[in-house]
Amino acid sequence: MRVLQLIDSLDAGGAERVAVNIANVLASKIETSFLCTTRKEGLLKNSLSSNVEYLFLNKKGIIDLKAIKKLNTFVKQKKIQIIHAHSSSFFLATIIKLLNRNISIIWHDHYGNSEFLKNRKFGFLKFCSKYFSHVFSVNKTLEAWSKEKLEIKNVSYLPNFAVINKTSVATTLKGESGKRIICLANLRPQKDHITLLEAFNEVLKNYSDWTLHCVGKNFNDDYFEAIRTKTEELNLIDSVFIYGSKPDIFNILKQCDIGVLSSKSEGLPIALLEYGLAKLPVIATKVGECETVITNNYDGVLVNATKREDLSKALSSLVENKELRETYAKRYEKNIQENYSDKIQLQTILVIYRNFIK
Structure with a gap:
């Protein structure tokens, strides 16, 4: 063949x-x-x-x-x-x-x-x-x-x-180890980084030492400008980091503690599967096949799209509970290995x- x-x-x-x-x-x-x-x-x-x-x-x-x-x-x-x-x-x-x-x-x-x-x-x-x-x-x-x-x-x-990528490149993320949230998504409107930024801003009011890391292609368009403007408006310059595309995804994910997707629309996002291979607890919106992949409140958390308060509560629940993060991560990795x-x-x-x- x-x-x-x-x-x-x-x-x-x-x-x-x-x-x-x-x-x-x-x-x-x-x-x-x-x-x-x-x-x-x-x-x-x-x-x-x-x-x-x-x-x-x-x-x-x-x-x-x-x-x-x-x-x-x-x-x-x-x-x-x-x-x-x-x-x-x-x-x-x-x-x-x-x-x-x-x-x-x-x-x-x-x-x-x-x-x-x-x-x-x-x-x-x-x-x-x-x-x-x-x-x-x-x-x-x-x-x-x-x-x-x-x-x-x-x-x-x-x-x-998803598969584990192997590369000699080794990106080092900013922020404090053990307190990083990753969003692996190209900077497109359907990924709704704006709602994520607003939700994360609420998290910071109680957990100011956590950081958000956005990895994905930057198209230098109006949407990126909106993300940059929102980051400045919310005074998130020291807490939100945008890296652009990176080849060493698995290396990056291993430095993180929570994986999140805040999309308005999806198919079946590979990022969601890669989070599982990297043993991360996950939060995603109820779009596309995300609901098929994640069992809500068993191996991850599902929230309604574009709902800042729902996403903020979900993030806070995992940020404040390490034991819950570990439980979800273990179950979610098993799910991905067995089904995807x-x-x-x-x-x-x-x-x-x-x-x-x-």
């Missing part, structure tokens, strides 16, 4: 991590595992296994004939059988399918605003979906949406999985692949 993961970039986002993780775990399970990034490289390139064959297209526009020819040649020479296209790379995959009828396309829907699907434009996607053999969706809402809107029968929910490991999801992926080998 010869399978290509197709992704637009290797920035440290959720879809990109999934593409790299799948390519890496497949490398020892199939004949050859490939990964192609179309538009740009990024931090995750260093996470790619040396056993994965890699191609960078440096695609310049929607239709880049040079990039199309380069990928088409690669697919033919390497005798690739399946293109596993992630997010918006479905268009390029469709073009390659039209040039190679024996190729099967598996499309992986990572749409991050699944709470706001009524705003999703999908006319062009629906046209291309006629050439998809199967669709993986990162949550059940997206699974239902593909069946209804794209009218595709072969659709399944595929939970994300690469081994379990790989079995599902391989079954689907085998159905569409031509």
